[in-house]
Amino acid sequence: xxxxxVARNRRNRDRLAxxxxxxxxxxxxxxxxxxxxxxxxxxxxxxxxxxxxxxRIPPPIWFGTAWMQNYEQLMSKDGLPYFWTxxxxxxxxxxxxxxxxxxxxxxxxYGFAKFRFPGRDALFAFLIATLMVPGALGLIPSxxxxxxxxxxxxxxxxxxxxxxxxxxxxxxxxxIESAIPNDMMDAARIDGAGEFRIYWGIVLxxxxxxxxxxxxxxxxxKWNEFQFPLLILKAQETYTLPVALSTLRSLxxxxxxxxxxxxxxxxxxxxxxxxxxxxxxxxxxxxxAVK
Numbered sequence: 001x002x003x004x005x006v007a008r009n010r011r012n013r014d015r016l017a018x019x020x021x022x023x024x025x026x027x028x029x030x031x032x033x034x035x036x037x038x039x040x041x042x043x044x045x046x047x048x049x050x051x052x053x054x055x056r057i058p059p060p061i062w063f064g065t066a067w068m069q070n071y072e073q074l075m076s077k078d079g080l081p082y083f084w085t086x087x088x089x090x091x092x093x094x095x096x097x098x099x100x101x102x103x104x105x106x107x108x109x110y111g112f113a114k115f116r117f118p119g120r121d122a123l124f125a126f127l128i129a130t131l132m133v134p135g136a137l138g139l140i141p142s143x144x145x146x147x148x149x150x151x152x153x154x155x156x157x158x159x160x161x162x163x164x165x166x167x168x169x170x171x172x173x174x175x176i177e178s179a180i181p182n183d184m185m186d187a188a189r190i191d192g193a194g195e196f197r198i199y200w201g202i203v204l205x206x207x208x209x210x211x212x213x214x215x216x217x218x219x220x221x222k223w224n225e226f227q228f229p230l231l232i233l234k235a236q237e238t239y240t241l242p243v244a245l246s247t248l249r250s251l252x253x254x255x256x257x258x259x260x261x262x263x264x265x266x267x268x269x270x271x272x273x274x275x276x277x278x279x280x281x282x283x284x285x286x287x288x289a290v291k
Contacts, residue, residue, distance in 0.1 A: 040267075047261040054256050070261045074248070082236050083262065086244035089155075091269055093240060094222040097159045101218045102211050104164040109172025110199050114185065124173070130166045136227075143231050157232045158225070158240070168214055175210035176203060212277040219273050241266050 046054050048064040074080055112124055146157040180203055188198045204211070226242040233239055239247070245262050 043260055043264055047257060047264045049257050051256045054260075066257060067261070070257045073255070073258050074262055080244055080248050080262065082239065083244060083265075085237060086239045086241045087265070087269075089238065090223055090241040093155055093158050094219050094269075096155075097163070097222045098215050098218045100159065100163040101165065101168050102215055105168030105214065106172045106176075106204065106207065106211065107199065108164055108169045109174075109176050110203055112169065112173040113177040114180065114182070127166045128170060131170075139227060139231065142228070146232060152232060153234055153238060154232075155238075158222070158229060168218070171214055172207065172210060175207055179206055179210075212279070216274055216277050220270055223270055 042059075042061070045060060045063055047070060048067040049060055050066050050069070053060060053064060053066070074083060080086070112120065142157070142161065146152055149156075151157050184202060185198055188202055193201070224242060225240070226246070229240045229243050230246070233243060236244075236247070245259070245266065248259060248262055
């Protein structure tokens with residue numbers, strides 16, 4: 001019976017691996033990849049045209065010559081003269097917040113995964129339950145707390161809250177629990193290593209894939225955050241990029257090419273972060289999928 005099953009599985013695998021099947025698979029993957037990449041390509045193309053050209057039928061599908069005109073208008077007094085300052089603000093806030101999240105969430109996840117203490121399971125269940133609370137419900141209470149602390153018009157409300165968030169702790173706890181054997185930690189304790197030394201020297205190097213995935217998700221979330229920075233930041237010099245781009249839309253009206261150019265520049269840091277951490281990101285997402 002077992003031999004028959006193995007033979008049947010082999011025949012199915014050979015049939016799936018035939019040249020025709022592989023050709024069809026590659027064609028489908030190519031079409032999917034083109035369909036996924038085309039919106040980004042068209043965004044770059046549109047950033048080189050003015051509104052009248054973007055809205056014509058049929059729309060342009062190759063790069064135009066209005067890129068410099070759009071860029072000059074973007075940097076003019078009527079556009080966003082503080083555009084690059086906003087880019088630097090977003091990079092600084094997202095980077096600092098991401099570093100803090102990686103440290104505190106991995107440390108908390110290590111504690112939940114490898115230590116036994118009274119109320120651990122109840123506390124972790126409460127932590128997971130907070131994921132069901134919509135973030136919009138906390139906007140007004142958070143603003144009131146930030147105003148009480150005197151943090152309005154500062155970066156503190158955009159960096160400190162959420163450094164030890166429920167999703168990050170859950171993510172790191174699950175990964176550490178499956179990736180770090182207790183025997184490894186016991187051996188380190190026998191050699192005289194303290195708990196923080198074990199975390200820093202043994203746990204962190206092993207959980208690099210999970211850290212890479214969490215870093216990308218955190219950086220993208222903070223980079224694209226709009227509502228809370230809009231409440232906290234009032235001066236144009238302190239704007240993050242999404243807030244600055246929303247101001248550009250209200251100032252420039254319907255000049256679509258300038259808006260798209262600003263949005264195109266805004267995705268460059270995210271692409272760089274993803275390229276640098278893509279291997280760790282994929283390894284973190286697929287952890288546990290293969291025995």
